[in-house]
Amino acid sequence: MQSTLIPPVPIAYWKNYWEKGRDRNSLINTKKQAPAQLVFTEKLIPLQLGNSFHIIMDYQQNRFLEVAGNTEQVIGLSHTELLEGGISLLFNAIDPAEQPKVAAASFYFQEFIHQQVSNIRTNLKTNLNIKLHHKAGHQVTLLEQVLVLDLNEQGEVAYTFKHFTDISHLPSAENMVLSFMNISGGHNHAQLFHTVSFAQTQASEQKLILSKAELAVLKWIAQGLASKQIAEKLHISVHTVNNHRKNMIKKTGAKNIAEVLNLALLNELI
Numbered sequence: 001m002q003s004t005l006i007p008p009v010p011i012a013y014w015k016n017y018w019e020k021g022r023d024r025n026s027l028i029n030t031k032k033q034a035p036a037q038l039v040f041t042e043k044l045i046p047l048q049l050g051n052s053f054h055i056i057m058d059y060q061q062n063r064f065l066e067v068a069g070n071t072e073q074v075i076g077l078s079h080t081e082l083l084e085g086g087i088s089l090l091f092n093a094i095d096p097a098e099q100p101k102v103a104a105a106s107f108y109f110q111e112f113i114h115q116q117v118s119n120i121r122t123n124l125k126t127n128l129n130i131k132l133h134h135k136a137g138h139q140v141t142l143l144e145q146v147l148v149l150d151l152n153e154q155g156e157v158a159y160t161f162k163h164f165t166d167i168s169h170l171p172s173a174e175n176m177v178l179s180f181m182n183i184s185g186g187h188n189h190a191q192l193f194h195t196v197s198f199a200q201t202q203a204s205e206q207k208l209i210l211s212k213a214e215l216a217v218l219k220w221i222a223q224g225l226a227s228k229q230i231a232e233k234l235h236i237s238v239h240t241v242n243n244h245r246k247n248m249i250k251k252t253g254a255k256n257i258a259e260v261l262n263l264a265l266l267n268e269l270i
Contacts (some may be wrong), residue, residue: 010216052165055082055090056149059110059157061085074142074166076135095131095139098176101198102130104262105178108196110157110224111258112180113148118155122148124182129167129176141168147183154226210248210269217244218264221257 053069063086067079075093082089094102105128113121126146134140142164149159178196185191210218220230227241234241245257254260 052163054164055162056161057087057160059160060152065159069164069230074134074164075132075140093132093135095133098131101176102128104198105176105196108178108258109146111256111261112194114154114226115256120182121151121155123182125150125181125183125190127179129179130174131172139168140166141170141172143167154228156224156226210251210264214244214248215264215269217241218248218261218269221245222261222265229249231244 020193025165031057051070051074053067053071053074055064057063057064063269064083067082070113071077071079071082077085077089091102109126113124116124124147127143128146130144132140132142132175145163147163148157149161152158176198177190178198180194180196181190182193183190215231216234217236220233225233227238227245230241231238248260249255249257252260252263254263
């Protein structure tokens with residue numbers, strides 16, 4: 001089991017990413033409809049003690065496909081409000097002090113899943129405790145569990161099942177940790193696969209020195225594009241794109257491209 005430390009992500013960048021959406025025209029050969037297994041979502045995550053609700057999210061269109069459960073009791077928002085307001089509405093309810101970390105977790109989740117071998121990608125479940133403000137004004141702590149339902153043709157996250165449980169009655173951890181659980185053997189035999197902790201500040205003392213070619217690749221990575229799509233955009237080979245990825249990781253001392261992206265954002269390089 002490995003552990004990673006990543007910096008928070010500037011909120012302005014996160015909101016721009018989700019509200020404007022990725023370059024959807026470049027998401028070639030992606031599935032246009034929700035996968036058939038969505039009908040079995042009630043069986044994917046065991047019931048939790050406490051009030052809960054779930055959301056099925058389409059990462060290709062940046063929208064919620066389904067909202068069900070006790071949303072009004074847990075966070076004070078109706079199913080309709082969440083379906084219409086989408087990811088921005090839910091994110092805005094998160095405690096402002098935790099928003100940069102949740103944003104970093106969102107980016108890291110997508111990149112980390114994409115890096116895994118195919119038989120692991122849909123067998124990972126994440127756990128993350130999040131503090132939100134209920135519509136009535138008081139703060140609640142939710143356990144967010146996310147399961148990948150399907151991938152697009154590039155092996156990127158396409159649909160997820162997000163299950164939120166109110167755990168406000170339980171002692172809260174001082175530091176936020178994102179954990180990846182391997183559930184290939186079933187939920188009763190889940191194993192800790194990877195953990196991510198978050199730096200306490202957005203300030204970065206590390207000065208990044210990246211070439212123009214590397215930054216060009218990184219900018220498209222920030223838009224959610226895979227290597228093949230970036231190669232087409234920049235009129236270079238996939239091999240060259242992957243070499244730039246490896247060189248950026250080596251230069252920065254990062255463990256993966258998600259860390260490189262976060263460092264570049266904090267240094268305002270992209």
